[in-house]
Amino acid sequence: MEFTAAEKILWEKLGDWKIMALASCEDDYPMVRNISAIIYDGRIWFKTDRNFRKTQQLIANPRVAMCWNGVQVEGLAEIRGLVTEEPGRVFEKKYREYLWQSYNRYSHEDTEILVCVEPRFVEIWDEDDNRNAFQIFLDFSRKTAEKKMYDMEKEG
DSSP states (O other): HHHHHHHHHHHHHHEEEEEEEEEEEETTEEEEEEEEEEEEEEEEEEEETTHHHHHHHHHOOEEEEEETTEEEEEEEEEEEEEESSSGGGGHHHHHHOHHHHHHHHHHOOTTTTEEEEEEEEEEEEEEEOOEEEEEEEEETTTTEEEEEEEHHHHHO
16 A cells, blocks of 8 residues: 555545544653644644643653554654744644634633644555444555455454
């Protein structure tokens, strides 16, 4: 499978926003929590309070995994400063558009930081129109993709 075709499937599945599980780890202490993600520019973005444990974990170890409905993204998280400091305030505009209730309830300009996750490896589980299971693996560093089909009748 061509990388660009597989990447297109990834971004179509994720769309403009999702509530995703975010896993991070520091000193062999893993944590998983939901985050409100905005997807644009080939990255996954979210905001959080700079004083949260999640933020301290991301500073100590930027390697993360994110998951939504059969799509797992492994990548590197980068703290980009305050949400209000992003050039063009793209995240803020999209967050307000897609997650306006959360935007109105949790937007604290002085402590809310913007986090950008750059995908490194992605695994997608899905099934085709005939309910045949498959996986797509995307390696962003090598720009390669592989699709594996599974015949569930033979497997089961």
